[in-house]
Amino acid sequence: MFSRAYRTAVTVPPLVWVAVFLLVPYLLMFCYSFWSVSDSGTIVHSWNLDNYKELLTKPVYWQTLLRSMWIAARVMFFSMLLGYPLAYFLSFHAGGRKDLYYQLVIIPLWVSYLVRAYAWKTILGTDGVLNTLLQYVHATRHPLDFLLYSPFAVVLTLTHIYTPFTFLPIYASLEHIPRNLVEASHDLGATPQQTFWRVIFPLSIPGVLAGATFAFVLSLGDFLAPLLLGGPSGIMISNIVVSLFGAAYNWPLGASISLCMLAIVIGLLFFSERLEKKWSFS
Amino acid sequence: MxxxxxxxxxxxxxxxxxxxxxxxxxxxxxxxxxxxxxxxxxxxxxxxxxxxxxxxxxxxxxxxxxxxxxxxxxxxxxxxxxxxxxxxxxxxxxxxxxxxxxxxxxxxxxxxxxxxxxxxxxxxxxxxxxxxxxxxxxxxxxxxxxxxxxxxxxxxxxxxxxxxxxxxxxxxxxxxxxxxxxxxxxxxxxxxxxxxxxxxxxxxxxxxxxxxxxxxxxxxxxxxxxxxxxxxxxxxxxxxRPATSYTAQFIGHTNLLDADVRQGTAICSALKWPTAMPDGAALFSLRPECIRPASTTSATVALPTKSATVRFTAKLRDQAFHGATDLLRVESDGGLILTIRTASRDLPNSEARLEFEFSAADAIPVRATSLASNSEERH
CATH class of the missing domain: 3.40.50.300 (P-loop containing nucleotide triphosphate hydrolases)
Structure with missing residues (x-):
């Protein structure tokens, strides 16, 4: 249909782009993870499994990884808790205002991630908006210090940032449900609640899975929110990677952590896609 | 509510x-x-x-x-x-x-x-x-x-x-x-x-x-x-017994005759038939299958008698084959176009003058209601 030259012209640039900026870096990272750093601070290109052994034996790494997963799981849970009802309300009960509300949900995505993270810092800090207010109304005598520089602050911020990402796929899946199925359910005697649990929710499961995967995977790899708001107790695995590639100058160990996370994420995506397929009926 | x-x-x-x-x-x-x-x-x-x-x-x-x-x-x-x-x-x-x-x-x-x-x-x-x-x-x-x-x-x-x-x-x-x-x-x-x-x-x-x-x-x-x-x-x-012209046209096929009633006789173009309707304008529905070729060739003028058979002469304009039946379009003396459904058979070429008849009782008076323009040719 199209000439050979045209097809080449169209397909080669993106392939080159992906190869140079994605595949080659991954490959390099893969190699680094099997190398090591000498005492004098140079990278030794000798192949060994020491980095992976260190990850398994030193508790700080896998404990941080587990904490990161626990934070990501909470973010996933709370963003579902906010995102699903929001998507349901917009899809089924917003009437003519649907588009307006939809835009309102999307607008935060246009605001820089950093600005939103800093906003929470101003709100949660010792002299922040929340503490000042609490002291002003005499709810507390001293500033609450668990608000900022804690896993709580990280979960809160990440939930705020990633809720639109869970909202979108859920909303899309709810919008795809033919409305006559809801009418048919009512017609067959099901109350609105029964209809929700037996028809609407099962049909929205692909969106729920996609949204949950977004929230979990995106927050698992996040390093800015813990950096800005996490404090020592809110450190996540990506912060360790950042410091290993930076100040600690141990690229091989950093690369091995990155590869482990990559494996976890690919596993999750694969798993959630299989589940989504199982629950899709279009 | x-x-x-x-x-x-x-x-x-x-x-x-x-x-x-x-x-x-x-x-x-x-x-x-x-x-x-x-x-x-x-x-x-x-x-x-x-x-x-x-x-x-x-x-x-x-x-x-x-x-x-x-x-x-x-x-x-x-x-x-x-x-x-x-x-x-x-x-x-x-x-x-x-x-x-x-x-x-x-x-x-x-x-x-x-x-x-x-x-x-x-x-x-x-x-x-x-x-x-x-x-x-x-x-x-x-x-x-x-x-x-x-x-x-x-x-x-x-x-x-x-x-x-x-x-x-x-x-x-x-x-x-x-x-x-x-x-x-x-x-x-x-x-x-x-x-x-x-x-x-x-x-x-x-x-x-x-x-x-x-x-x-x-x-x-x-x-x-x-x-x-x-x-x-x-x-x-x-x-x-369609009550209105819309019903008559929507359900099946019909000829709507815009007639003038004078002392028990409906007159539409060259057609005349007895009716119980009061004097004045009246609309009648006459189904295509109620019109048939006249059994004998005789007088061309309709006879306004009770349970009368109305006869008229018309020119064949068009013949469409529909399997068991034919759908004819004829133009009567006076220029009235009628659709007629008859048993399928060969008819002389177009422009032939033929005789048709129908029973006056089959012309059903209907109330005039407009039909949406796009559904004129319904079967």
Whole structure:
């Protein structure tokens, strides 16, 4: 249909782009993870499994990884808790205002991630908006210090940032449900609640899975929110990677952590896609 | 809810024992758009009633009001002496077969059909036996474990029907359920559906835009025109005795004769026939099959006598072969164009002058109502 030259012209640039900026870096990272750093601070290109052994034996790494997963799981849970009802309300009960509300949900995505993270810092800090207010109304005598520089602050911020990402796929899946199925359910005697649990929710499961995967995977790899708001107790695995590639100058160990996370994420995506397929009926 | 409470309290017009459903002065407005106005209709227990109308006539809206998916702007609906239109859809003993079937895609055929019973929390044994019975009735037992996406359109249609009937509703609403099927399957389903309705004895309200379908299946046809009931009658009566010009044209094919009545004689162009109508302008419907070639060649002037046979001469303009019958278009003396349906046979070439006749009793006086312009050539 199209000439050979045209097809080449169209397909080669993106392939080159992906190869140079994605595949080659991954490959390099893969190699680094099997190398090591000498005492004098140079990278030794000798192949060994020491980095992976260190990850398994030193508790700080896998404990941080587990904490990161626990934070990501909470973010996933709370963003579902906010995102699903929001998507349901917009899809089924917003009437003519649907588009307006939809835009309102999307607008935060246009605001820089950093600005939103800093906003929470101003709100949660010792002299922040929340503490000042609490002291002003005499709810507390001293500033609450668990608000900022804690896993709580990280979960809160990440939930705020990633809720639109869970909202979108859920909303899309709810919008795809033919409305006559809801009418048919009512017609067959099901109350609105029964209809929700037996028809609407099962049909929205692909969106729920996609949204949950977004929230979990995106927050698992996040390093800015813990950096800005996490404090020592809110450190996540990506912060360790950042410091290993930076100040600690141990690229091989950093690369091995990155590869482990990559494996976890690919596993999750694969798993959630299989589940989504199982629950899709279009 | 725009319903008046006073008439409801007195229930002056309690439906008679034979009447199952009573639609009283129902109107529906969508903003300024009036979709239904002043619809009143009594539907008998066990009746097969078809609501017939063009698209946009309001027939689906009326059905949705009965199902509970729309609220009427005014008026009331009663079923067996109880107010129906104030109940939510899930508390009405009314089930619907949707136009696109609306089968739940995540459930098997069996789960779809059993949905209503399981919602009603019937005992498992009862669900099983009623399920089996319903699937057997629509000849779909072999597909119990299939997903709806794995069966054909006609089979989905049967499942939609079984899913509604298994609940033993007082009233079954069918919203153009056959429109997605191809012509042959459609005719077969018309017969099956009618037989099934007789067997189960449930009242059916069937919505369609297809007048032939309405004629084949219904006990009575309610013809809707732009949100108003044009005529409610049995298929035979509505065909043979159309009350209005719209009915006459929408159901079947007809010649509308714009006549002038003078002292018991209707005059239209060169045609004259006796009528009981009062003097003045009158509109008559004359079905194409009521006109036939004259049996003997004799006088060309119509004889205005009682139960008269009216004869006239006309030029053949056009002949169309329709299998068993021919459709002729002729121009009578005076320039009146008439359509005639005769048994198929060879006629002389066009421009031939031929003689035709019809009985004066077949010219039915009708009230003039306008027909939407696009449905002129309906068969």
């Amino acid at each position: 725009a319903t008046t409470s006073e008439p409801a309290a007195t229930t002056s017009s309690q439906p008679s024992s034979a009447s199952l459903l009573s639609i009283r002065s129902v109107a529906k407005h969508f903003g300024k758009n009036v979709v239904l106005r002043d619809i009143s209709l009594e539907i008998a227990e066990g009746e097969f009633l078809t609501i017939l109308g063009e698209s946009g006539s309001g027939k689906t809206t009326l059905l949705r009001i009965l199902a509970g998916f729309e609220q009427s702007t005014s008026g009331e609906v009663w079923m067996s002496g109880e107010r129906l239109d104030t109940e939510p859809p899930y508390r009405r003993r009314v089930n619907t077969v949707f136009q696109s079937y609306a089968l739940f895609p995540h459930m098997t055929v069996e789960q779809n059909v059993g949905y209503g019973l399981s919602i009603a929390k019937r005992p498992a044994a009862e669900i099983q036996s009623r399920l089996a019975e319903a699937l057997a009735k629509v000849k779909m037992s072999a597909y119990a474990k299939s997903k709806p996406s794995k069966i054909s359109g006609g089979q989905q249609q049967r499942i939609a029907l079984a899913r509604a009937l298994v609940n033993r509703p007082r009233l079954l609403l069918l919203d153009e359920p056959l429109s997605a099927l191809d012509a042959n399957l459609r005719r077969q389903m018309q017969v099956e559906l009618k037989a099934l309705q007789r067997e189960v004895g449930i009242t059916f309200i069937f919505v369609t835009h297809d007048q032939e379908e309405a004629m084949v299946m219904s006990d009575r046809i309610a013809l809707l025109r732009s949100g108003e009931l044009e005529q409610v009658a049995s298929p035979r009566e509505i065909y043979n």
